[in-house]
Amino acid sequence: MSAPQGRKHKSRKWLAYPLLFAGAALFLYPFLWMISASLRSLEEIARSGMGVWPEHWRWSNYAKALTVMPFGRYLVNTLLTTVFPILGTVLSCSLVGYAFARLKVRGSGFLFVLVLSTMLLPGEVTMIPRFILFKNLGMLDSLYPMIVPSFFGSAFYIFLLRQFYARLPVGLEEAAIIDGCSYFKIWLKIFLPLSKPALMAVGVMVFMSSWNSFMDPLIYINSDKWKTLTLGLAGFQGTYATDTNLLMAAAVVITLPCIVLFFAAQRAFMEGLTFSGSKES
Amino acid sequence: MNGLISSIYSFYEGMGMPAALLPLLPFLTLIAAVFLAFYLATRLLVKKKIMHEKTASFYRFVSVWIVGFLLFTVGPMIFSIYISFTKWEVVSDPQWTGLDNYRTMFQDSLFYKSLSVTFYYTIVSVPLQVVLSFAIALLMNLRLRGIYVFRTIYYLPTLVQGVAQMVLFIWIFNPNVGLVNSMLRLAGVEGPGWFSSPHWSMPAVIIMSLWTVGGNMIIYLAGLSDIPRSLYEAADIDGATASRKVWHVTLPQISPILFFNAVTSMIGAFQTFTQGFMIEGGPDNSVLFYAYYLYQNAFMWFKMGYGSALAWVLFVIILIFTALVFRSSALWVYYETDQGGRRKRRVRATRP
Numbered sequence: 001m002s003a004p005q006g007r008k009h010k011s012r013k014w015l016a017y018p019l020l021f022a023g024a025a026l027f028l029y030p031f032l033w034m035i036s037a038s039l040r041s042l043e044e045i046a047r048s049g050m051g052v053w054p055e056h057w058r059w060s061n062y063a064k065a066l067t068v069m070p071f072g073r074y075l076v077n078t079l080l081t082t083v084f085p086i087l088g089t090v091l092s093c094s095l096v097g098y099a100f101a102r103l104k105v106r107g108s109g110f111l112f113v114l115v116l117s118t119m120l121l122p123g124e125v126t127m128i129p130r131f132i133l134f135k136n137l138g139m140l141d142s143l144y145p146m147i148v149p150s151f152f153g154s155a156f157y158i159f160l161l162r163q164f165y166a167r168l169p170v171g172l173e174e175a176a177i178i179d180g181c182s183y184f185k186i187w188l189k190i191f192l193p194l195s196k197p198a199l200m201a202v203g204v205m206v207f208m209s210s211w212n213s214f215m216d217p218l219i220y221i222n223s224d225k226w227k228t229l230t231l232g233l234a235g236f237q238g239t240y241a242t243d244t245n246l247l248m249a250a251a252v253v254i255t256l257p258c259i260v261l262f263f264a265a266q267r268a269f270m271e272g273l274t275f276s277g278s279k280e281s
Numbered sequence: 282m283n284g285l286i287s288s289i290y291s292f293y294e295g296m297g298m299p300a301a302l303l304p305l306l307p308f309l310t311l312i313a314a315v316f317l318a319f320y321l322a323t324r325l326l327v328k329k330k331i332m333h334e335k336t337a338s339f340y341r342f343v344s345v346w347i348v349g350f351l352l353f354t355v356g357p358m359i360f361s362i363y364i365s366f367t368k369w370e371v372v373s374d375p376q377w378t379g380l381d382n383y384r385t386m387f388q389d390s391l392f393y394k395s396l397s398v399t400f401y402y403t404i405v406s407v408p409l410q411v412v413l414s415f416a417i418a419l420l421m422n423l424r425l426r427g428i429y430v431f432r433t434i435y436y437l438p439t440l441v442q443g444v445a446q447m448v449l450f451i452w453i454f455n456p457n458v459g460l461v462n463s464m465l466r467l468a469g470v471e472g473p474g475w476f477s478s479p480h481w482s483m484p485a486v487i488i489m490s491l492w493t494v495g496g497n498m499i500i501y502l503a504g505l506s507d508i509p510r511s512l513y514e515a516a517d518i519d520g521a522t523a524s525r526k527v528w529h530v531t532l533p534q535i536s537p538i539l540f541f542n543a544v545t546s547m548i549g550a551f552q553t554f555t556q557g558f559m560i561e562g563g564p565d566n567s568v569l570f571y572a573y574y575l576y577q578n579a580f581m582w583f584k585m586g587y588g589s590a591l592a593w594v595l596f597v598i599i600l601i602f603t604a605l606v607f608r609s610s611a612l613w614v615y616y617e618t619d620q621g622g623r624r625k626r627r628v629r630a631t632r633p
C-alpha cells in the first residue's frame with residue numbers, strides 16, 4: 001500500500017515546476033524590468049511595453065543619474081552611517097550579550113526581560129524626544145544621530161548574541177578564570193573571536209537596515225552636505241519623476257551593494273533570517 | 282545641562298578641534314565621565330568586598346546598554362508623555378494644555394483617516410503575506426532539482442528595500458506604460474490608475490508588499506526543515522494524503538513560527554512610513570499611513586505635542602493588537618510539551 005503511494009508522490013512533485021517557474025517569473029520580472037528601464041532611452045521606455053530587452057544599451061544613463069545628484073558625497077555619507085553602526089552594534093551587543101549569557105548574577109534575569117521588553121516599543125514613541133535630545137546636543141544636520149545610539153546596544157541583537165553565547169559549552173572560560181583572567185579579557189580573547197558567524201549575521205542585518213534607512217536621515221538631515229543615498233533617491237523621485245530611466249539607474253545603483261553582499265555573505269544572511277524567526281531561541 | 286554642554290563645546294573649540302567633530306566631543310566627554318564614575322564605584326565596592334568581581338563585571342558590561350536605555354529610551358519616553366500634554370512648536374517653550382491634544386485627536390478627521398488607512402493595510406496585507414510566504418515555503422521545501430535556484434530568485438526582491446522599492450513600484454504601477462497595466466492590456470483589461478487613484482493606491486501598496494514575502498519564506502523554510510521526519514513517516518503509515526499531512530503535521534509543528542511572524546509583521550505594518558511618504562499620502566489621503574501623518578505633524582508642521590500624543594496612541598494600539606494575537610494563540614498555536622534537545626536550524630538558499 002505504501003510503496004505505490006510513495007511513487008505517486010514522486011511523480012506528482014514534478015507538477016510543482018510550472019508553478020515554480022510562474023512564481024519565479026513574477027518575482028524576477030520587476031527586477032529585470034528595473035534594470036532594462038535603466039538602460040533605455042525615455043522614448044524607448046514609452047513604447048516598449050512589457051519587453052525587457054533594451055534595443056540600445058545606454059550605459060550613459062548611469063553616468064547621468066550619478067551626476068544629477070552629488071552621488072559621491074551621498075555615498076560617503078551612507079557608508080559612514082552604515083560602517084559605524086555596524087561596528088558599534090557588533091561591539092556593544094556582543095559585550096552586553098556575553099554578560100547576559102555567561103555572567104549570571106542577581107538582577108541579570110530581570111534586566112534581560114527589560115531588554116526584551118524594549119523591542120515592543122515602537123520607534124515613533126521616542127522619535128520626537130530623541131530629535132529634541134540631538135538638537136540640544138547640537139547634533140542636528142549631522143550624521144551623529146544615526147551613529148551614536150548604535151554604540152549603546154540594541155535589544156534584538158543583544159538577544160541574538162546572548163542566545164549564541166549561551167549555547168557555547170559551559171567549561172569554555174573556566175581555565176581562563178582560574179588563570180586570573182578578567183571577564184573583559186575573556187570576552188575579548190575567547191568569546192568575541194568565537195562568535196564570528198553570529199557577528200557576521202548581525203553585521204549583515206545592520207548593514208541592510210542602515211543602508212536602506214530613510215526615516216532617521218529624513219528627520220535629522222537638512223543640508224545637501226550630509227544627505228544619504230536614500231534621501232538623494234527620494235529627492236530625485238520628487239524632482240525628476242519623469243526621467244524614469246535615470247531614476248531606475250539610481251535605484252539599481254542603491255540596490256546593487258545589497259545584492260553583492262547577499263551573494264558574498266549568504267550564510268550570514270540566512271543565519272540572521274532564520275534566527276529572527278525561530279521559536280525556541 | 283545645556284550650559285555644561287556649551288562650555289565643554291567651547292573648551293574643545295578653543296583647543297582647535299575639527300568642526301565636524303565638535304558636536305560629538307561634549308557628548309563623548311559626558312558619557313566617558315559617567316562610565317568612569319560607574320567603573321570607579323564598582324571597583325570600590327569590590328575592594329570593600331561588598332560586591333563580587335563577577336557582579337561588578339556584569340554591571341560594567343551591561344551598563345553600556347543601561348546608559349543607552351536611559352538616554353535614548355526611558356528619558357525620551359518620560360519626556361514624550363510630558364510633551365503629549367503640551368502645545369509645543371519647538372521654538373517657544375512648551376505650554377501645558379492637559380488633555381487637549383488627545384481631545385483634538387477625536388475631532389481630527391485626518392487622524393481617523395490615517396488610522397483607517399493603517400488598519401486597512403495591516404488587516405489585508407499581513408494575513409496575505411503570512412499565507413503566501415507559507416505556501417511558497419511549502420513549495421520550496423520539495424526536494425526538487427534546482428530548488429536552491431528558485432529559493433534565491435524568490436528571495437532576491439527583499440533586497441530592494443524602502444525608497445528604491447517604492448521608486449520601482451511607482452513606475453511599475455504607472456497607469457500608461459507601467460508593467461502591471463501593460464500586462465493587463467495584453468489580457469484585454471484596461472488597468473486602473475493605481476497610485477493616482479484613491480481606490481487603487483492601497484491595493485498597489487499591498488501588492489508591492491507581497492513582492493517581498495521571500496524573507497518570511499526563508500524563515501518558514503528553516504522551520505519546515507526542523508519538523509521531525511518521523512512524524513511524516515507515521516502519517517505515511519496511517520495512509521495520510523499530502524494535504525492531510527500539511528494540515529495535521531506541518532501546520533501544528535510550524536504554528537509557533539507562523540505566530541511569531543504574524544506578530545512581528547503586524548507591528549511592522551502598523552509602522553509603515555516610506556510608502557506613504559513617497560507619494561505624499563496618495564490621492565485623497567488614500568495612503569496616509571499613521572506614521573506618516575505623525576511625521577507630518579511633528580516634522581513638517583512642528584506640532585511636537587500633538588505628534589507625541591499620536592505616538593502614544595499608536596503604542597497603545599500596537600499593544601492591544603499584540604495582546605489580542607497572543608490571546609488568540611492558545612487556539613491555533615501548538616507548543617510541544619516535551620522539548621527535546623535543541624535542533625539546529627540552518628537553511629541555504631543556493632548551493633554554497
